[in-house]
Amino acid sequence: MKAKSFFSRAAAAPHIVWSVMFIVAPLLFVLYYALTDPNGAFTLSNIAALPEYGGTFFLSISLSLIATIICILIGYPMAYFISRAKPSRQPLLLMAALVPMWINLLIRTFSMMAILDDGGLINTLLGTNLHIVGTKGAVIFGMVYDFLPYMILPIYTVMSKMDKRVLEAASDLGCNHFEVLLRVVLPLTRSGIVSGVTMVFVPSISTFYISQKLGGGTFELLGDTIERQFANPDTYNVGAAISLVMMVLILLSMAIMNKFADEDAEGGMLP
Amino acid sequence: MNKIIELRGVSKSFDGETVLDNITLEIKDKEFVTLLGPSGCGKTTTLRLIGGFETADEGQIFFDGQEISDLPPYKRNVNTVFQKYALFPHLNVFENIAFGLRLAKVPNDEVTERVKEMLALVSLKGFEKKNVNLLSGGQQQRVAIARALINKPRVLLLDEPLGALDLKLRKDMQAELKKIQQATGITFIYVTHDQEEALSMSDTVVVMQNGKIQQIGTPTDIYNEPQNAFVADFIGESNILDGVMLSDRRVHFAGHVFECVDGGFSKNEPVDVVVRPEDVDVVLPENGMLRCTVTSVTFKGVHWEIIVDIDGFKWMIQTTDYVAPQAEIGLYIEPDAIHIMKKSEFSGQFGDYSTFSAEMDELSNPDIDETEEAAGSDES
Known part of the structure; x- marks a missing residue:
């Protein structure tokens, strides 16, 4: 036996203890509750009751998808812009894009409410009577606003590592600016997009606060439904079943996303 | 074309x-x-x-x-x-x-x-x-x-x-x-x-x-035919000396008047003189145009590279015959081995073999700011 292995195992111990207590055990609890009734007897009725929530699943997935796509459309050019700025200016630009992450999500969402509300800042300043809070658009807006930095950061990281000479080579071989972007920058930053999508889509689909505040309680997303089930001891089991299915959905979509990144690796992986 | x-x-x-x-x-x-x-x-x-x-x-x-x-x-x-x-x-x-x-x-x-x-x-x-x-x-x-x-x-x-x-x-x-x-x-x-x-x-x-x-x-x-001291030093090895052109085809440097093949300079014009290390013949002290002491000898495979001291100026000479360190030798230089250049902004910066590179001198000089040197690089 190598002497090294004892110490490397010992080094992993705190993390293993942590994982078992706070990740593995809760997951097992979710599984247990999802497959039992309030008395602790095995049942599949919780799972069977899920089609009832099909509309909520559909709405959550669509709103999160739309928010993720908008994040790509805003975040990708932004990351590109920052990565092409003067090296001395990049930290400042990046910080400006990431500063919202420093402020608590609840506070950000709450202040967004004050701005978008019927009697809020926008309507007062513009003298209009727009009804924003309570619409699905407001929820999508909230998701984009809250999670955009998580799209910009991984894409920027990949872009800033990209060899600038490779872009010059593309231009040298006949690419105009748009073709450089399409034929070289996009393929080379695919892994950044994949992690950005994961980091925006996952919190979006499970959020309950944004939909409660900016949705104004007019419709429910998965996060709200799960929260409501857990607020009542009698419906713990249904809540657990919804959580389980949502988790499986997220894992599935992540697997699909990773497949994307892997295919990338076949043709030549990023450094 | x-x-x-x-x-x-x-x-x-x-x-x-x-x-x-x-x-x-x-x-x-x-x-x-x-x-x-x-x-x-x-x-x-x-x-x-x-x-x-x-x-x-x-x-x-x-x-x-x-x-x-x-x-x-x-x-x-x-x-x-x-x-x-x-x-x-x-x-x-x-x-x-x-x-x-x-x-x-x-x-x-x-x-x-x-x-x-x-x-x-x-x-x-x-x-x-x-x-x-x-x-x-x-x-x-x-x-x-x-x-x-x-x-x-x-x-x-x-x-x-x-x-x-x-x-x-x-x-x-x-x-x-x-x-x-x-x-x-x-x-x-x-x-x-x-x-x-x-x-x-x-x-x-x-x-x-x-x-x-x-x-x-x-x-x-x-x-x-390098045009100035920089080119002479950068391309190959060169001994570059201060000289004075006495008249066409006569140049004074290292305390001696040499015959050379260049002309067209004004009378007594200060010039830079290039002598390539491989063009200097090592001879017996009494047969040489210059006498000097060998300060170091390095084996380079094809030839020996020797450094000699003439009035404080270090010359590099490449010879196929071994010469012992500290030996007294004579140097013989053919007229066509001497190349005369006009003075330039690079005069005096190159050509002495106390060290091989300017960088070596700078390394031991605390007054030179390294970062300033690096800023001029276009290699990034």
Whole structure:
């Protein structure tokens, strides 16, 4: 036996203890509750009751998808812009894009409410009577606003590592600016997009606060439904079943996303 | 031969630091031209201006008589082989080489055929499907050359393409590049800091320093008739001495009057005198024009490199006969071994062999700020 292995195992111990207590055990609890009734007897009725929530699943997935796509459309050019700025200016630009992450999500969402509300800042300043809070658009807006930095950061990281000479080579071989972007920058930053999508889509689909505040309680997303089930001891089991299915959905979509990144690796992986 | 590239009064500075200072240069069609100089001399910037990756602050650039100063790289009939190859990591060998043709919407059959031809030209047959990230430096190099040449450019720019290769492979690639250049008839503009590489490959060498062209000429011109102390020192080894031209073909230096073959200077004009180490004959003290003491002897394989002291000035001499350290010897210099140069801004900076490089002197000098030295580099 190598002497090294004892110490490397010992080094992993705190993390293993942590994982078992706070990740593995809760997951097992979710599984247990999802497959039992309030008395602790095995049942599949919780799972069977899920089609009832099909509309909520559909709405959550669509709103999160739309928010993720908008994040790509805003975040990708932004990351590109920052990565092409003067090296001395990049930290400042990046910080400006990431500063919202420093402020608590609840506070950000709450202040967004004050701005978008019927009697809020926008309507007062513009003298209009727009009804924003309570619409699905407001929820999508909230998701984009809250999670955009998580799209910009991984894409920027990949872009800033990209060899600038490779872009010059593309231009040298006949690419105009748009073709450089399409034929070289996009393929080379695919892994950044994949992690950005994961980091925006996952919190979006499970959020309950944004939909409660900016949705104004007019419709429910998965996060709200799960929260409501857990607020009542009698419906713990249904809540657990919804959580389980949502988790499986997220894992599935992540697997699909990773497949994307892997295919990338076949043709030549990023450094 | 007509000129294909012309630079007229081109200047460029980065962050207030002048990198190119009023460069005027003509490059003839189908020539192998090398831009040679130490790092920070402006050679890479010159190449990037021709490639279109930088725009000049002042001056104009012409391609085949047409001004191209403001054209972006993709509109220039020029291709580049980059320093670290800059291959596309997401494409295989075939698609890397085919990149330019795909953009030009060349039909598939023709693409396949031309890539095959290129792979044969750079001796990479059968590498089509390989991942470029797993190729060796020499193989990546060849892919980079094929990727540029397949577009049939009029001019190929090469930015220190052999810098990352080991010595033997570099020599093979030098020969191969020269062969490719002759076979294709494409004008090559080659940037290097390696004087030996420049001398052995080029039709014309352009020696640069401090953002200026110091000398343009054939390799033999540059070596035998350097125009100033910088060129004499940078190309090969040189003893550069202060001298006074007494009259045509008579020069005084190292406390002695020598016969030489140069003329055309005014009477008693101060000059720089170059004596190549291999042109000095070691003789018995009583037969020499100069007497001196050997201070060090180093075995170099083909010859011995000895350093001698003459009135505090260290000369380097290359001889095939062993001489003992501390020995008294005589030196004999033929008239045609003496080359006379006009005084220049570089006079007095080079030519003494107390140390081999200026850097060595600077290393031990606390008054020189290293960061300032590095700021002038254009190699980043």
